[in-house]
Structure formats: C-alpha cells, structure tokens
Amino acid sequence: MGPAMFDPQGPNTVAHGENLEILAAMPDASFTLIYVDPPFNTGRKQTRAARTMVRAATGEGDRVGFKGLEYVTELGQARSYHDSFDDYLSFIAPRLHEAYRLLAEDGTLYVHLDYREVHYVKVLLDEIFGRDCFLNELIWAYDYGARAKSRWPAKHDTILVYVKDPKKYHFDSAEVDREPYMAPGLVTPEKRERGKLPTDVWWHTIVSPTGKEKTGYPTQKPEGILRRIITASSRPGDWVLDFFAGSGTTGAVAAKLGRKFVLIDQNTEAIEVMRHRLDAQTRYIEANDPVPSDTMR
Structure with missing residues (x-):
C-alpha cells in the first residue's frame, strides 16, 4: 500500500485507486459520516x-x-x-463491511441506491449493522426526464440510513434546512415563516443541465441532498467519507459546511473533475504511490 490515506490531523484528501484496498488501510472508527452512491449494477459479463x-x-x-x-x-x-444480482452483492458487501468498521460510535451511513438493488442491499445491511441500527429509508423524489408509457415512470432514488450505535448516533434536526408547508393555510403565520422539518420523502430537483453546479459528470448528485445529510449527521470539524466519490459533491458540500473529508474513486475522469471543483488545499493521492505524497493542488 502506498501513502497514508487518512490523517486525522491532515488536510482534506482525494485518493485515486481501488476503494476496497484503500478502505482496508484506514484505522477503525475514523468517520462520523459515510455517504456512498455506488454503481447500481456492476454489469460484469x-x-x-x-x-x-x-x-x-x-x-x-x-x-x-x-x-x-x-x-x-x-x-x-x-x-x-x-449475472447482475449475485455479482452486485458480492461487489458491495465487503465495502459495506469496511464502512461499518470505519464509522465512529456516533456515526451514520447513508447508502444511495435505486429500485433495482435497494431491497437486496437492505437485507445485507441488516446483517452487517443489525436491524436495530436501521434509522431511515429516505425517498428522494424528482420530476425530470423521460416518461415511460407502459408502467409508472420511475422518478425516485432510495437512501438507506444506518447508525453504528442506536443510542449514540449524532442527529441535529435543528440545523437542517426547512421546507414550505404543503398546506400553508392550515398553520399559523409563524410556522409558515419558519417552514417545516423535512420528512423521509425529499422533493428535490436533479442537478440542472444549465446550472452552476453542473460538472458534466454523469452521476452527479445535487448539493442540496448532500447538504441536508451532512448538516444532520455531522458537526463542524467532523470527518466525512465518500468512497464512490464521482464528481466530488460530498467533498464540495462538506468543505462549505466546515467538515473534513476523504474522497475515493478509481475513475480518472472523476479525479480530474474533483481537481477542478474542490478547494486548493485538498491533497491528491495515487493509491499505488510508493511514498507519501504531500502534493497540494
């Protein structure tokens, strides 16, 4: 293994390489929050x-x-x-085991999936974490894209939420952005002004094709979704991990909110997108470097 992938006193880090190998080199209980948006299907032949x-x-x-x-x-x-079904579970299982090991006692895991794999991964996470550590099934609903005419159009993703310890996990609803009431006439003016706390169904647009957030990376998720997750389940100064980092949205939002982050991806294009998107003090590491790298962008 090459350079140290995690330094609690070090800078934000982006690691380029195979995530399972990098995760295995990290110390236990390093992260308050782990968010992952894994590929929905490995598609191996x-x-x-x-x-x-x-x-x-x-x-x-x-x-x-x-x-x-x-x-x-x-x-x-x-x-x-x-053989998508069997291959996907064998692919994702060891990485979720590592996520469990890497979570601090007050830590939370968010796993972002679609309808194809979410039910199987839910059973797997119940085995790894225990059913008493299941916190939420979040539904991210959006209204954009093609309209199927032979079935109900699929317009939502699912985010499974698990905690390391159901008696110790951190959750701060007071800091989460609030939403307008759907029936504002039924509440007091004070409540209308303040808005309501989100439920487990989140209506939020996708990344606008012409918006400032757009990086061109195909699976980019909107900052608003990550902002809500990071605000609720971590504190300023806490470490956040995303080992399917893609366009780097997790890191971009974590930095804006005063959190520290480690991002991992093996896609060279993803690393280049993150280099252009993230703070200049972010450290970039090649997982196979023979010596520690202190290179800053």
Whole structure:
C-alpha cells in the first residue's frame, strides 16, 4: 500500500485507486459520516459452457458416477450473460463491511441506491449493522426526464440510513434546512415563516443541465441532498467519507459546511473533475504511490 490515506490531523484528501484496498488501510472508527452512491449494477459479463457427460470405458473417463461408472465431460457452446444480482452483492458487501468498521460510535451511513438493488442491499445491511441500527429509508423524489408509457415512470432514488450505535448516533434536526408547508393555510403565520422539518420523502430537483453546479459528470448528485445529510449527521470539524466519490459533491458540500473529508474513486475522469471543483488545499493521492505524497493542488 502506498501513502497514508487518512490523517486525522491532515488536510482534506482525494485518493485515486481501488476503494476496497484503500478502505482496508484506514484505522477503525475514523468517520462520523459515510455517504456512498455506488454503481447500481456492476454489469460484469459471466461466461459458462454447457457440459455433457458421456459414458466411457473403464480407465478412460474423467469423472466417476453412480456404481463406479466412468464418464467423459464434453464441453458445448459457451454462452454469456450478465449475472447482475449475485455479482452486485458480492461487489458491495465487503465495502459495506469496511464502512461499518470505519464509522465512529456516533456515526451514520447513508447508502444511495435505486429500485433495482435497494431491497437486496437492505437485507445485507441488516446483517452487517443489525436491524436495530436501521434509522431511515429516505425517498428522494424528482420530476425530470423521460416518461415511460407502459408502467409508472420511475422518478425516485432510495437512501438507506444506518447508525453504528442506536443510542449514540449524532442527529441535529435543528440545523437542517426547512421546507414550505404543503398546506400553508392550515398553520399559523409563524410556522409558515419558519417552514417545516423535512420528512423521509425529499422533493428535490436533479442537478440542472444549465446550472452552476453542473460538472458534466454523469452521476452527479445535487448539493442540496448532500447538504441536508451532512448538516444532520455531522458537526463542524467532523470527518466525512465518500468512497464512490464521482464528481466530488460530498467533498464540495462538506468543505462549505466546515467538515473534513476523504474522497475515493478509481475513475480518472472523476479525479480530474474533483481537481477542478474542490478547494486548493485538498491533497491528491495515487493509491499505488510508493511514498507519501504531500502534493497540494
């Protein structure tokens, strides 16, 4: 392993490399908040060849079957398919185990998913954290994009929220941005002016294609979503981790809110986007560097 990936007294850090290897090198209980927006489907290609067993003379077979009869294995045509379900869980599970280890006792994990994988990952997180550590299922609803006509259009993501210790986790609702009441005429003028606390359903636009936030990175998430998460589940000075960092939204918002961050991504394009987006004092590390890097952008 190359340079130290986490220094509690050090600067904000972006690490370029395989996240599982980098996570394994970090000390336990380092982060108050971990947010991840993992790929929804790894899409790895699996190849299998059909096998046929043919009876063979004694001593000529490569397999022994019932009553000692010998068989020769003949391979047929290879066929390929995408084993998305099994592959995704085997991909994400060790990384979520690392997230559990890296959370402080008052820490919280947010896992951002879509409808394809959220149910399977929920069961996996129940096993890793325990069902008593499940805090919320957040629904981020938006109204943009194509409209399917053969089914209800999918216009939401799900964010699963787990805490390290249900008796110690940090949550500050007083600091969270408030929303307008949907029926303002039913509340007092004082309440209308103050707004209401968000529920577990968040109506928030996607990143505008022409807005200032837009970086051009395809899976970029809006700063408003991360601002709400970071404000509620961390304090100024706390460390925040995102190991599928993408365009660096987590780091950009954390810095604005006075938090420290570590971002990890293995995509070279993502690292370049973050270099242009993040604060000049952010440290950039290549995970395979042979010696510690003190390079600042």
